[in-house]
Amino acid sequence: MSTINADQVQKIGDLAKLEFDSDEQQKLAQQLSTILELVEKMDQYNTDDIDPMAHPLDIAQPLRHDEITEESVRDKAMELAPEASAGLYLVPKVIND
Amino acid sequence: MHRLTLSELSRQLQNGDITSRQLTEHFLSRINQYDGNINSYTTATEQQALAQADHADRLLQQNQGGPLTGIPFAHKDIFCTEGIKTACGSKMLDNFVPPYDATVTHYLQQAGAVLLGKTNMDEFAMGSSNENSYYGPVSNPWDNQRVPGGSSGGSAAAVAAGLAPVATGTDTGGSIRQPAALCGVSGIKPTYGRVSRFGMIAFASSLDQGGVIGKTAECLARMLQPMAQPDGKDSTCFTQPPEDYLQTIERPMDNLTIGVPSEFFESDMEQGVTDCVNQAIEDLQSMGATVKSVSLPHTEAALSAYYIIAPAECSSNLARYDGVRYGHRCNEPQDLQDLYKRSRSEGLGDEVKRRIMTGTYALSAGYYDAYYLKAQKIRQLVKQDYVQAFNDVDCIVAPTTPATAFEQGEKTQDPVAMYLSDMFTIPVNLAGLPALSLPCGFNNGLPVGMQLIGTYFDEGRLLNIAHQYQQQTQWHQYFPEEYN
Numbered sequence: 350m351s352t353i354n355a356d357q358v359q360k361i362g363d364l365a366k367l368e369f370d371s372d373e374q375q376k377l378a379q380q381l382s383t384i385l386e387l388v389e390k391m392d393q394y395n396t397d398d399i400d401p402m403a404h405p406l407d408i409a410q411p412l413r414h415d416e417i418t419e420e421s422v423r424d425k426a427m428e429l430a431p432e433a434s435a436g437l438y439l440v441p442k443v444i445n446d
Numbered sequence: 447m448h449r450l451t452l453s454e455l456s457r458q459l460q461n462g463d464i465t466s467r468q469l470t471e472h473f474l475s476r477i478n479q480y481d482g483n484i485n486s487y488t489t490a491t492e493q494q495a496l497a498q499a500d501h502a503d504r505l506l507q508q509n510q511g512g513p514l515t516g517i518p519f520a521h522k523d524i525f526c527t528e529g530i531k532t533a534c535g536s537k538m539l540d541n542f543v544p545p546y547d548a549t550v551t552h553y554l555q556q557a558g559a560v561l562l563g564k565t566n567m568d569e570f571a572m573g574s575s576n577e578n579s580y581y582g583p584v585s586n587p588w589d590n591q592r593v594p595g596g597s598s599g600g601s602a603a604a605v606a607a608g609l610a611p612v613a614t615g616t617d618t619g620g621s622i623r624q625p626a627a628l629c630g631v632s633g634i635k636p637t638y639g640r641v642s643r644f645g646m647i648a649f650a651s652s653l654d655q656g657g658v659i660g661k662t663a664e665c666l667a668r669m670l671q672p673m674a675q676p677d678g679k680d681s682t683c684f685t686q687p688p689e690d691y692l693q694t695i696e697r698p699m700d701n702l703t704i705g706v707p708s709e710f711f712e713s714d715m716e717q718g719v720t721d722c723v724n725q726a727i728e729d730l731q732s733m734g735a736t737v738k739s740v741s742l743p744h745t746e747a748a749l750s751a752y753y754i755i756a757p758a759e760c761s762s763n764l765a766r767y768d769g770v771r772y773g774h775r776c777n778e779p780q781d782l783q784d785l786y787k788r789s790r791s792e793g794l795g796d797e798v799k800r801r802i803m804t805g806t807y808a809l810s811a812g813y814y815d816a817y818y819l820k821a822q823k824i825r826q827l828v829k830q831d832y833v834q835a836f837n838d839v840d841c842i843v844a845p846t847t848p849a850t851a852f853e854q855g856e857k858t859q860d861p862v863a864m865y866l867s868d869m870f871t872i873p874v875n876l877a878g879l880p881a882l883s884l885p886c887g888f889n890n891g892l893p894v895g896m897q898l899i900g901t902y903f904d905e906g907r908l909l910n911i912a913h914q915y916q917q918q919t920q921w922h923q924y925f926p927e928e929y930n
Contacts, residue, residue, distance in 0.1 A: 358803070365761060365806040366768070366786040367799055377803065380861055384753060384804055387862050391750045391820050394827065401822030402829060404652050404682075405638040405878020406902075411681055425545035431775035438770050441781050 351389065352382040447472050448608030449925060452517055452665040455611060459506055459516045466499040466506065466516030470560050473518050477562065477609050480929055483590055486604040488523055488581045489531050490563040498560040505558060513668050513692065515558030520610035522601050523564035524571055525656070526645040527551050530561075534647045535569040535579040535597075538767050538774045538793030548645025549677045550614060550656050557672040562610055565600030569795045570764065571618055571649040573597050574867045576625070577858055578797045585854075586629060587926045588892055592851040595625030595867075601659045602629040607929040612660040612669050616646060618653045619752055620846075620871025623883035626659050627846035627895025630885045630924060632912065633659040634666045637903045638878035639684045641670075642677035650759035651682075653752075653875045662922050663884065663912035667691035670905065684903070694906035695913040702911065704730060705740035705839030710870055713746075716849040718889025723845045726886035726896045726915070730843065733918060740835040740842065744827045748873035751824035753865060754808045754817045755876070760798075761805030767793060800861060829877040832899070841911060842899040845870055846883040850892035874899055882908040885921040893924075 353361075355374040358381070362369055369377060423436065432439040447455070447469060458464045474492055481487055495518065502516035526532050526544035528551075533539040547555070555561075568578040576584040576599025584599040586592040587607035594603040598615030602625035605613050615622040617635035626633025634657045641656040648654060658669040674688040706727060711720065731737055769775035769789025776792055779785035794802070808817035835842060847867055857864040874881045879899055886896040900908045916922050 353807070357807075361803050361807050361810070362787075364810060365802050366765075366783075366790050367794075367802065368787040368791050377800065380800060381803060381807070383860075383862050384800075387865065388750045388754050388808075388817065388821075391747055391754075391824050394744065394747050394824060396820060396823035396827065399823040399826050401819055402826040403822060405829070405876075406682065406684075408639075408682070411678075411685075413678070422545055426771070429542065429545070429772035431769065431772075440770055441779050441785055443782050 351385050353378050353385065448476060448611070450611070451662050452612055452660065452668045455517060456513055456668070460511055462506070466502040466560060467496065469516065470495050470499040470518050470562070473562055473610060480607060481609060484585050484587060484603050484607055484609070485582050486565055486584055486600040486607070486609055487520065487563045488533065488566045488600070491530055491561050494530070495560050495562050502558050502560060512558055514554070514672065516560060518560040518562045518611060519554065519669070520562050520565045520601055520604045520613035521551065522567055522598055522614050522616060524567060524616050524647045525551050525614060526647070527561070527564065530564065532564065532647070533580070535567040535581060536794065536798070537580045540580065540774065542773055544645070546645060549642040549679060550646065550673050553672045553675055565604055565613060567600055568597035568797070570647070570760070570798050571597040571616055571621055572760070572797050572801055574620070574624055574864055575857065576600065577854060578795055580795065583854060586851045587929055588630060589851065592853050592892070593628065595628035595851065597621040598659060599625050602626050602631055602633065605629070605631045605659050605661065607926060612658065612665050614656060615659045616654060616656050617875065618650050619756060619875050620868040622657045622659060623846050623871050623881060623895070623897060624868060626883045628851040628893065630893030631659055631661060632663055632666055632882065632884045632922060633657065634670060634882040634905065634908065635874070635880065636670065636674060636905050637880040639682050640674050640688070640880070640903065640905065642680040642683045644677055644679040648763040650756040651763060652759060653756060662916055663882070663909050664692070664695060666882070667695050667909045689906050691906055691909050695910045697910055699733060699735070699911060699914045702735040702841065703738060703839045704735050705738050705835050705842045707740050707742045707745070707842060707844055709742050709745040710844045713869065714848060715845065716889060719845050719847070719849060719894050722887030722889060722894040723896045727843055729919060730915065733914060738839055740839055742831040742835060742873065744824065744831050745873055747824045748828045748876055749865065749869050751821040751828070752872045752876060753804065754821035755825065757801040757805030758808050758818050759805070761802045761809065764794070764798065764802055797861070825876045828873050832877045832879060836901040841907060844897050844899065846895035846897040850889050850894060870897060878902070880905045880908055882912055884912045884915065885924070887921055
């Protein structure tokens with residue numbers, strides 16, 4: 350049975366862009382391990398010849414003609430931005446000189 | 447007025463016995479008076495509600511009203527409402543005012559319904575008790591030390607306490623049916639793809655479905671009709687319009703075979719819940735239904751598969767909350783990583799973070815096959831169980847939850863204990879089937895719900911069975927004394 354330790358919590362957090370202090374890491378390691386205990390009950394079932402099911406309905410992506418059907422909402426959307434200027438979202442500097 | 451069903455309210459509105467304004471003012475006044483104890487609403491939309499009510503009254507006076515014209519409703523705060531704060535129970539969206547309406551919002555508005563306000567919910571629809579909201583927990587109107595269920599806890603509590611005649615909800619693992627059962631009201635989760643998800647804030651895209659919580663099956667039918675219309679903006683939305691539910695519910699319940707799943711009753715359940723559901727099955731039998739035992743052997747596996755699939759999809763859907771374009775941003779980010787990590791860690795609650803972490807782990811390199819792929823195969827097996835059962839029976843009848851409403855704080859320390867309260871509702875979401883919960887009794891003064899599960903796009907039959915049952919029984923008429 351898999352358990353998760355605090356180091357792994359750190360690594361998964363990096364992937365998920367979440368940060369935790371060391372107490373939280375310990376607690377989360379325990380909770381995630383308990384969840385994995387629940388999840389690993391799946392191993393009791395043989396699924397060798399079973400197709401995976403991603404979606405409840407048997408549908409294909411519907412397509413439409415490539416025509417403009419909606420008005421631009423850019424201005425309305427930009428109003429929601431924490432920091433924006435001249436139609437651009439502002440973030441801390443990404444590219445180093 | 448808060449004790450009346452939608453059909454009674456609609457008749458009075460059409461006859462001119464009451465106006466929508468009077469009705470709306472009545473509910474707004476009750477919200478002011480009682481919601482301090484319950485906390486079912488996070489945003490009341492008084493001015494808009496009265497304006498919409500006046501507009502509805504004009505239509506009614508000109509005899510241009512439809513089945514929902516002038517009817518007030520409460521709207522789960524997961525549906526975008528243009529110009530009206532939509533926070534999804536989260537600090538991350540506490541400052542979010544959508545620039546557009548969800549399709550469900552738009553269709554209900556077109557049908558003339560009047561928006562009373564946005565209801566409280568577990569954050570990002572993740573929870574079974576409405577204890578995970580940034581805006582505080584919701585209390586069960588039957589016992590305010592107990593939970594109403596979740597994630598649509600605010601909607602269920604509002605309807606149960608007469609703070610709205612009907613409400614919208616969403617259901618990913620049971621979030622309409624479980625709170626409906628714990629609050630003694632009716633709730634329907636339609637077939638996956640029946641109701642458009644455009645503008646409905648996403649949790650798990652292959653499981654989420656919008657639906658209705660109300661007093662009776664007839665209320666559900668009336669409200670679901672406009673919600674279930676096709677929508678080209680959601681590519682997973684079914685393209686054919688629904689049947690006329692208000693007509694279908696009146697049909698006699700002929701030649702009905704119902705299946706009772708043995709696995710549901712083998713699990714740990716409150717005796718009182720088992721007794722109420724068994725009595726309800728006998729009632730259906732005396733109404734002419736034939737009862738058969740069916741087997742759904744992968745019921746237990748469904749819970750495990752769900753707690754990989756839903757977190758995996760959630761980890762992907764919630765990646766958009768990055769502090770860049772909208773929502774919470776941390777103060778003085780040092781660099782991009784800091785911006786992302788602090789904005790997300792500050793803005794998102796513990797249960798949400800737990801699920802994002804579970805999902806990220808399951809999808810990460812080296813674990814995908816063991817967890818996510820395996821879960822998708824279990825999902826196929828769960829679906830096959832139901833498809834096979836529906837060869838033999840028309841409808842499956844089961845408890846909605848293993849127990850009645852638990853106390854606030856009772857399960858917050860153990861996430862898995864909380865997850866177990868959804869064991870009867872989760873398989874239905876995995877398979878994508880429609881299901882309805884309706885009240886069928888009480889245990890120690892707390893409501894008990896029974897669940898009707900149908901085959902794909904068979905909402906009409908479920909509404910019909912529930913309506914016929916409610917013509918013969920009175921459980922849906924009970925009302926918590928404190929709010930009378």
